[in-house]
Amino acid sequence: WxxxxxxxxxxxxxxxxxxxxxxxxxxxxxxxxxxxxxxxxxxxxxxxxxxxxxxxxxxxxxxxxxxxxxxxxxxxxxxxxxxxxxxxARHGAGHTRQFDALVGWLVRRMSKTAVCHLVRVGWRTVGQIVARVVADADAAAGDRLAGVTRIGIDEVSYRRGHKYLTVVVDHDTRRLLWIAEGRDSATLSQFFELLGPDRCAKVSLVTADGAEWIFSAVSRYCPRARICLDPFHVVMWAGKALDAV
Ligand SMILES: [Zn+2]
Structure with a gap:
């Protein structure tokens, strides 16, 4: 057994x-x-x-x-x-480490509702397990923000486009760096505040869509970073400009 x-x-x-x-x-x-x-x-x-x-x-x-x-x-x-x-099991957990690991793996690949049904646990329990697994992964990974130089910034919507998250990724490690509710300059500023002036100065490249709120926060905190716009928007703007002339 x-x-x-x-x-x-x-x-x-x-x-x-x-x-x-x-x-x-x-x-x-x-x-x-x-x-x-x-x-x-x-x-x-x-x-x-x-x-x-x-x-x-x-x-x-x-x-x-x-x-x-x-x-x-x-x-x-x-x-x-x-x-x-x-x-x-982890301290204070009602599930074994292997059960936590299974749920942690599943939530990256399917909806929370599907995970609840598949492994027969409550909605809140899934959230608690994710928090435990991520806390351990964070502790093992050390400082995620160390050595960051090339980042990507975008937004994702949820609740059918009624709510937004701002997402920052590291292009070199291909990992998620930071995520927060909202999509405006103030939200993104929280990330750069966390990064601190020394590390902000080392950011050399930022990829983003053409959103003004990203541009304004980046130019305020990382004046030396080049901004690389996504081809989709560049082509769209060029198409519109052609139409205009
Ligand atoms: Zn102790």
Whole structure:
């Protein structure tokens, strides 16, 4: 069962079917026990916490699977009394790391509604999982804004064009750098404020459509950046100019 569920650093004690779900009782291996849930440091035990807890794991066939284990509390010198860490899940999460990873992968490829139905979790839960996965990815990636020189800026609409997000990408790493609600100069200014004057000065190229709000923010914060307009708008403007003459 341990191999089937991909449970590592833990011992499977028993498996039972309970009200339509598979409940797998586990306990962390000795060296993984008694550690702070926040910093993973080994700590003195405190109490039994609120007893047994369950974490949703990856499904087996059509069955939903839950890992069940004690959730004792420890006293960390830095973080105080906290629930002890478990090897299979993030601190404070009700889902295993593998379940989080699955949802994180799915939301990049399908709608949130589809993900809710497919993995049988609530709408809000998907958001909470995404927040956990992104926070860990951010921590692992370090400072995303370091070494940025060539960026792209655009807007995307949602709610059928009633609301907009401003999106900034890094052309060299091909990664999303920053995203925020709104599409105006003030919104984009938040990004350049975050980037700071030193890094703004190193921005050499900005791709964008012909929007005035992008142009004004870029020329204010990155005076040395060349602005590269997208071919679609350039061709459209040239077509209109030709029509006019
Ligand atoms: Zn700690």
């Amino acid at each position: 341990g191999r089937l569920l991909g449970v590592e650093q833990a011992v499977v004690e028993s498996v039972c079917l309970d009200a339509g779900v598979v409940v797998v009782s586990v306990r962390p291996l000795r060296w993984a026990r008694g550690r702070c849930g926040v910093c993973q440091r080994r700590c003195a035990g405190y109490d039994a916490g609120r007893g047994r807890r369950r974490w949703r794991s990856l499904d087996v066939g059509v069955w939903r699977v839950f890992l069940e284990a004690d959730a004792p509390r420890v006293r960390c010198l830095v973080h105080g009394v906290v629930v002890a860490s478990v090897p299979w």
